[in-house]
Amino acid sequence: MKIKNISKFIAAFSMCSVMSGTAIAGDVVSGGGASSADKIEGCPSPVILKNFVEFAKTGKMPPAFGKWLNSVEAQQIEPYKLFDNVYNVGICWVNAWVIKTSDGPVLIDTTYGPFFDLMISNMQQIGVDPADLKLVLMTHGHFDHVGGADRLKALTNAPFVMTQAGWDEALEHSKKIPFMEEMKAVPDEHDIVAKDGDIFTVGDTKFRVYETPGHTWGTASYVYDVKDGDREIRAITIGGLGLNGVNDTKQLESYIDSVNRIDAMVESTNNPVRVHVPAHSFASGLTEQVESIQNRKPGEPHPLLKESSLLEQLERLRSNAQQRLSTLKQ
């Protein structure tokens, strides 16, 4: 598949990852790291975020960064285990998560275009054949999360799940984005429209759907339990966090409501959500934590279980959205 001018698509659809100063933006703005003109080595969260922030500010994709985003070689990462039943099989800048259940694997998001084969190869590396997938959950209709759906559909009988507005977004984009040109073929009788409160049970794992509009109107988040030894920890994959291009006050208000709703799940005294399994690793600096997760010694707490980190992430998201909202209302 030919990739031409991904920047144009990213600009047009205000894609997911422009975090407008989310979790690690403070580090990025003040911290070191390569300038956008430098060649990007590896998968460094602060540098990626810095470039997206620059792109959001100027509307111009830094050339070296655009090249890096488009490079299959640069985007390739090794799959890794985040929890005993959770593996990232995505690419550097966009995640795809395999959740292993007692009845087979579930996938969250599909990557896209030229990177689809990397995801399949990563899946195979962790022993998952796409034919064995039991369910494919999709967070929202932006190309970087669902652009691989059609190709994946040819490899599996698993039903694909997204909100109605998410399907609509994807179909709308399929008219304009080469990565998604086949999405029109996806919603058939096998596919599922997810609604708030739905629970999809696969073997021993329940996936709860929360509609969390804001990043897009169709954005959903999924809550499920991850395993760490003999413990189960409640986790969330938040469908989308970026606000770039969101200048609609209603949408910003929905975004804030969604953040507040997730916040309440984190602060709940009844089986609270403790961990964010993100759609983009660089947004919360997850990539930089992988090594400590892998090198963790028996008995040590899981590095992602720091009490305050998820609440801090949510607070940053909320205050960014509130700031933008008040600017728009002036």
Ligand SMILES: [Zn+2]
């Ligand atoms: Zn998005």
